[in-house]
Amino acid sequence: MRTLDEIKDRCVITDEGHWLWRGALRPDGRPNIFAPDYTRAEGQMRTQCGMRAVWHCVHQKAVPEGYRVYGTCDERACCNPAHVKCTSEVDYGAWLQRTGKFKGQTNRILANRAIGRQRAGLTPEQIVYVQTSEKTGIALAEELGVSTATLSKYRRGESIAVRASGGLFSGLIGGRP
Template sequence: MRTIEEIKGRCFITEDGHWLWKGALRPDGRANIYAPDYTRWQGDMRTQCGTRAVWHCMHRKPVPEGYRVFGTCTEKACCNPAHVRCASEEDFGLWMRKNGNYKGKTNRILANRAIGRKRSVFTQESIAYIQTSDKTGRALARELGVSEASVSKARRGDIVVFAGAAGGMFSGLIQRGAA
């Protein structure tokens, strides 16, 4: 496929404007199109994701560094150029957040929990130090470089410390126990 017209010819056009690819699909359901790849292969024909192939056929230039080509509709196999967008990684993230595409996805929830655990400044030792210290919450917060609210939560036992950054989905429940 070298032109948008060729791609359109291999698609089923729906009433609401989607161009659903009738050819090969990737395991995730996106179109798999043999088209010029200006980003990685200087315009040589390569198999690539449908949205990227459409963008290359439309613009005939590489995707800029730090940018991403993605579909803006809910149909993964859609190849309509009006539903294809090229944006910076930051804009893509904002668009994903605005549309809630990752909301409720277990793998994203687990990934965000793991990130939070790696960023945590509390260890079992620091929690024990806070709970046994005679210092005020304000003094401990200044000493440890955390907020007073965090010190208060640690003293109440509301902060759960995980052994290492890894942990399963229910590791917080197991660590805390049923009191």
């Protein structure tokens, strides 16, 4: 697909104005389009995500460093250039927060919890040690390899992101009365 018209010809146009790609799709449902890639291949033809391919066909230049190309509609297979936007990572994050696009998605919630557990980095025994120790926060943070902010949360009892010893549902199963 060298031009936007070629991409449009491979799409089904809906009443809402979406251009739904009829070609190959990626596992997540986004279009997989062979088009000029000005960002990574200096304009040579290359398979890329549909939104990025559309942006390259329209603008015929590289995506600026620190910017992201994304679709603004709810149709993952949409290739309408009016539904494709290129903004900085900061603006993209603000847009995600404003629209709530990923809010309530179980896989994202679980991923964020896993990140929190990794950042926590202390076992329940270490947390008790932190809460009962008379050492300074700086000394304890250095000793345990965590930030002073994380340590302060443990001391105040605010941090609850700890690893369960037997798995996610270990407290539900077992011989406890």
